[in-house]
Amino acid sequence: MRPILVWVKQGKKQRHLVSADSHTAQHFIVKNPKLCALCILLSLCLSSCAFFVPNQYLPFIALFNGVLLLQGRYLGGGVKGLFLLFTTQLAITCALYLLLHGGERIDEAMLAVIRILLAIIPGWWLSITCAPQRIGEVLSWCMPHKWAFVMAACFSLLPRIGLEVKDTYQMQVMRGANITPKALCRPKHWGELIYCVLYPLLIQLLKLSKQMALAAKLRRFGVHHKPTHWPD
Amino acid sequence: MQNKGFTLHDALFIGFCATLLVALKGMLRLKLGLTGHSMFLMTFFYLICYGAVGKKGAITVCGVLAGLMAMMLSVGKGGPFIVLKFALPAAAMDLCLLVLPTVLALRWRCIILALVGTVAWASKGTIEDVLVGLSFEVVLLQLGKSLVFGSFFAILAALLVPPVLQRLRSHDLLDREEL
Numbered sequence: 001m002r003p004i005l006v007w008v009k010q011g012k013k014q015r016h017l018v019s020a021d022s023h024t025a026q027h028f029i030v031k032n033p034k035l036c037a038l039c040i041l042l043s044l045c046l047s048s049c050a051f052f053v054p055n056q057y058l059p060f061i062a063l064f065n066g067v068l069l070l071q072g073r074y075l076g077g078g079v080k081g082l083f084l085l086f087t088t089q090l091a092i093t094c095a096l097y098l099l100l101h102g103g104e105r106i107d108e109a110m111l112a113v114i115r116i117l118l119a120i121i122p123g124w125w126l127s128i129t130c131a132p133q134r135i136g137e138v139l140s141w142c143m144p145h146k147w148a149f150v151m152a153a154c155f156s157l158l159p160r161i162g163l164e165v166k167d168t169y170q171m172q173v174m175r176g177a178n179i180t181p182k183a184l185c186r187p188k189h190w191g192e193l194i195y196c197v198l199y200p201l202l203i204q205l206l207k208l209s210k211q212m213a214l215a216a217k218l219r220r221f222g223v224h225h226k227p228t229h230w231p232d
Numbered sequence: 233m234q235n236k237g238f239t240l241h242d243a244l245f246i247g248f249c250a251t252l253l254v255a256l257k258g259m260l261r262l263k264l265g266l267t268g269h270s271m272f273l274m275t276f277f278y279l280i281c282y283g284a285v286g287k288k289g290a291i292t293v294c295g296v297l298a299g300l301m302a303m304m305l306s307v308g309k310g311g312p313f314i315v316l317k318f319a320l321p322a323a324a325m326d327l328c329l330l331v332l333p334t335v336l337a338l339r340w341r342c343i344i345l346a347l348v349g350t351v352a353w354a355s356k357g358t359i360e361d362v363l364v365g366l367s368f369e370v371v372l373l374q375l376g377k378s379l380v381f382g383s384f385f386a387i388l389a390a391l392l393v394p395p396v397l398q399r400l401r402s403h404d405l406l407d408r409e410e411l
Contacts, residue, residue, distance in 0.1 A: 044312040051363040093370070100369045112364040123303075123312065132304040139300055146240065147297070150247035154301060157248065161255050187388065194276070194392050199399065201252060202280065206405050209244035216240060 028131035029075065036134040037141075043122035050118035055111070058118075065118050068125040077128040082120065089113045149221065153212060164201060172196040238293070242285045250298035253277040254305060268382035271321075271353060274298075275346045275389040278322055282345070283338075283397040284406055288326065295322025316356060324352035338394045346386035354378040 030036050046068075049061050073079055090113045097109040126135075136155060140148035173180060177196045178189045238246070253273055260273075274295075281294040299315030328348040332341055357378055361371045400406050 040312065047313055051360070093366070096370045096373060097367070100373070101367065105367065108365065108367065109370075112361075112366050115364045116360075119313065123314070126312075127305075135304045139304075146238075146243055147247075147293075150243045151297065151300065153244060154247040154251040154297070155304070158251055158255060158305075161248075161252055162259070165252075165255065165259065190272075190388065191392060194396065198276075199396060202396070202400065203403075203405060205248040205252065206245060206284070206400070209248055210241055212244050213239070213241035221240065 028129060028134070030130045030134060033134050033137045036130045037138045039126055039130050040135065040138060043126040046122040047119045050115050058111075058115070061118055062114070065121045069121055072121075072125045072128045075128050077124065082117070082124060085120065086113065086117050089116055149216070157208075161201075164204060165197065168197050168200055237287050237289070238285070242287065242290070243293075246281055246285060246290055246294045247297055249277045249281050250294050250301055253294075253298050254301040257302070258305065268350075268353075268378055268385045271346075271350055271382045272385040272389045274318065274321060274353075275349055275386040276393060278325055278349065279342050279345060279390060279393040280396065282325075282329070283393065284400070288329070290326075291322045291329070292319065292326045295319040298322075317353075320356050321349035321352045325349045338397070339391070342390040342393050343387055346390035347383055350379065350382040350386045354382055 030039055046061065046064060050065075053061055069079070090110070093109045093113050094106060097106055132155065136151055140151065143151070169179065177192055179193045179196055183189045184193065257270065257273055277298075278291045278294055281290050296315065296319045299318035302314045302318060303312060325345045325348055328345055332344060334341075336344075354375055358371060358375045361374055366374075397406070
């Protein structure tokens with residue numbers, strides 16, 4: 001329990017710091033890669049516990065998850081998605097149980113949905129506390145050199161890809177393609193989405209990967225044994 | 233992860249495909265209660281990887297990378313288990329490729345791969361449901377639902393892949409001669 005309390009304290013400090021200069025910047029309290037590895041292991045353990053632990057131990061897991069939930073909420077994580085997921089799951093499962101078994105086994109359905117929720121909370125918490133670049137660093141420990149580089153490249157390319165997708169989409173909508181959210185309700189128009197948005201993107205990616213591979217090779221990629229990581 | 237055989241160019245392209253898959257999945261959020269819509273994007277990108285790179289293990293690597301990216305960016309339900317969600321269908325597709333005859337037309341190969349991926353994806357959900365302790369009938373019903381919807385979306389994606397690959401090749405963007 002103690003490390004979690006320490007993190008909360010750190011989070012409080014950081015929160016003030018961050019809110020002083022910008023409201024939109026996302027901050028993560030776990031900056032140390034070893035601590036981050038620990039967090040990943042913890043969330044993995046808790047998630048699998050939610051599936052495998054017998055019923056009488058479930059309250060302990062729930063308590064632990066509750067602490068994580070509170071901490072995540074304290075650090076500014078959104079619980080709306082979790083709540084939405086929980087309610088839709090609950091509604092579907094309860095409806096199925098009512099349909100197939102009648103009312104007497106409804107508590108079983110509730111328990112199952114609670115287990116699903118308990119399996120999801122650790123992942124949600126992980127995404128709030130750990131910076132993506134630190135998770136990437138941890139992952140690169142157990143990855144071949146080349147794939148760690150690919151991951152890093154993909155990660156730094158992500159904002160650009162996102163922008164490219166949005167730009168292409170906007171331009172195609174202005175051109176008059178049937179890919180507005182309303183038109184996409186009909187599966188007939190999905191093919192158009194592929195040809196108007198995905199196809200240009202694929203061409204872009206093919207070109208970019210060729211150029212990037214050449215650039216990396218020219219900079220003697222793979223010669224140095226100590227790779228560097230994205231700074232905080 | 234398989235390291236040999238992929239040039240840096242292949243590796244980067246696979247990585248970018250995985251990134252685009254995760255980015256689109258995060259962007260679209262087609263959460264209309266539609267089971268299996270994620271199979272659409274997944275099948276499309278895995279098959280594009282298979283067509284564009286054409287080496288054994290390309291789909292699995294793409295799946296694992298996509299899972300890791302999704303875990304890092306907390307797309308979908310997040311958590312370490314999302315790696316399995318992406319990697320399992322990919323691994324099943326790659327295993328299926330080992331026994332699939334290459335004389336078969338590309339379109340049929342794509343459809344078979346899509347169906348195999350869907351089965352793997354649905355069985356992962358079923359295993360989860362069983363572990364969570366749902367009753368047998370409910371599990372069966374959920375399995376049937378995800379199989380039907382998943383295969384619908386997956387086949388839709390699989391039918392779109394051969395023309396896209398053909399176009400890429402006719403514009404001389406793919407180095408491979410054969411598809």
